[in-house]
Amino acid sequence: MKYLKQLLLAYFRAGLDDNNPDETYRRKYVVNLFSFVGMSITFLMATNAAFIGNWLLSSILYIASAVYLIGFYMQKKTSNVDLSSNIILYSLTALMIYLIYSGGTNNTGPLWIFMVAPVALFLHGLKRGLVDLSIFLIIICTLLFFPDGQLLATSYDPDFKTRLIYSFLTVTFLSSFYEYSREKSHKSTLEISKEFERLANYDPLTKLSNRRDALSKLDYEYHRMLRTNQPLTVLLCDIDHFKAINDTHGHDAGDQVLIKLAELFKTQIRAQDTVARWGGEEFLFILPQTDIAHADTFSEKIHAAIRKCEVPYQNQSISCTTSIGMCQIEENTSINQALHRADEALYEAKAQGRNQTAPKVA
Numbered sequence: 001m002k003y004l005k006q007l008l009l010a011y012f013r014a015g016l017d018d019n020n021p022d023e024t025y026r027r028k029y030v031v032n033l034f035s036f037v038g039m040s041i042t043f044l045m046a047t048n049a050a051f052i053g054n055w056l057l058s059s060i061l062y063i064a065s066a067v068y069l070i071g072f073y074m075q076k077k078t079s080n081v082d083l084s085s086n087i088i089l090y091s092l093t094a095l096m097i098y099l100i101y102s103g104g105t106n107n108t109g110p111l112w113i114f115m116v117a118p119v120a121l122f123l124h125g126l127k128r129g130l131v132d133l134s135i136f137l138i139i140i141c142t143l144l145f146f147p148d149g150q151l152l153a154t155s156y157d158p159d160f161k162t163r164l165i166y167s168f169l170t171v172t173f174l175s176s177f178y179e180y181s182r183e184k185s186h187k188s189t190l191e192i193s194k195e196f197e198r199l200a201n202y203d204p205l206t207k208l209s210n211r212r213d214a215l216s217k218l219d220y221e222y223h224r225m226l227r228t229n230q231p232l233t234v235l236l237c238d239i240d241h242f243k244a245i246n247d248t249h250g251h252d253a254g255d256q257v258l259i260k261l262a263e264l265f266k267t268q269i270r271a272q273d274t275v276a277r278w279g280g281e282e283f284l285f286i287l288p289q290t291d292i293a294h295a296d297t298f299s300e301k302i303h304a305a306i307r308k309c310e311v312p313y314q315n316q317s318i319s320c321t322t323s324i325g326m327c328q329i330e331e332n333t334s335i336n337q338a339l340h341r342a343d344e345a346l347y348e349a350k351a352q353g354r355n356q357t358a359p360k361v362a
């Protein structure tokens with residue numbers, strides 16, 4: 001029993017990546033589930049048809065059962081969920097069309113068509129699923145209602161045919177409603193999780209990356225530097241006498257200065273660089289493919305831009321300067337050591353009179 005349970009679990013979870021439970025993950029799960037259900041049911045029906053001597057039906061059902069297994073294996077081996085879902089859905093629709101045409105065992109074949117609605121919608125989503133179902137409906141209505149049943153190998157009571165279509169439409173409507181609600185709630189869950197991610201990684205005042213996001217970007221660049229041997233430099237930039245700006249003009253004015261500088265910094269960096277709010281009135285620049293000499297040139301560009309920058313606040317104009325500490329990260333320097341050295345260099349720049357960068361690069 002335990003072995004059977006493990007076998008079933010392994011079947012349903014084949015090809016699934018637990019670290020990425022997205023929409024593809026769900027579709028793969030549905031492919032595994034439907035291939036298992038389809039394969040088992042058609043296998044039982046095929047064996048039943050063989051017992052009563054309906055060899056044609058039995059062979060078709062055994063083939064259908066094998067096709068569901070192939071659909072499952074394609075998903076497991078190639079991870080191509082589109083191909084597997086097409087194999088499963090279209091072989092199921094073809095089988096249902098045959099069951100309507102032939103009547104299956106004792107004319108009960110059409111009763112299986114209700115499966116098509118949830119399978120089409122779960123595998124192909126609302127829009128494409130409804131297109132598939134409309135085509136299926138047109139085909140079966142043509143078969144069922146063609147004058148004198150000329151397209152059928154069996155005959156059905158007229159009431160049975162109309163009720164079959166009505167009940168199929170009802171199941172389609174209910175399954176569509178379910179799929180619509182599921183897609184809607186999936187979309188809003190995605191939006192909420194994106195918003196949480198944004199809030200967790202961005203500073204609300206300056207809209208820059210926060211310390212947490214900066215650290216993860218720095219970690220990424222650090223490993224890229226180790227792999228490519230390209231230089232990587234970090235800069236810690238602190239607004240000079242920021243407390244005086246707050247004390248003289250008020251906290252809101254201080255906030256405006258931070259916002260304006262963040263905007264200015266964003267215009268000065270290259271696409272691959274990062275500027276983040278490291279804390280309070282401190283910013284961190286991460287400059288990949290940049291050695292300390294080029295970082296020094298960059299810092300001079302920042303000093304010059306800030307000197308020119310005036311922050312308008314209540315008919316006044318606030319200007320400021322910054323001090324910058326740099327550190328080029330070497331192979332044997334850890335991220336923490338590099339940040340500590342940049343912090344020490346910043347302290348040095350402050351001690352030497354502010355509005356400058358340390359260490360001095362000749």
Ligand SMILES: Nc1nc2c(ncn2[C@@H]2O[C@H](COP(=O)(O)OP(=O)(O)OP(=O)(O)O)[C@@H](O)[C@H]2O)c(=O)[nH]1
Nearest residue numbers: 238239240241242243244246251252254255280281
């Ligand atoms: N308006 C505003 N002020 C902030 C914010 N975060 C930190 N501060 C202020 O930044 C000031 C930092 O002051 P200090 O650490 O003394 O540094 P400083 O006045 O810039 O002096 P030096 O760094 O030595 O040039 C403090 O008054 C903090 O309250 C913020 O988000 N908004």
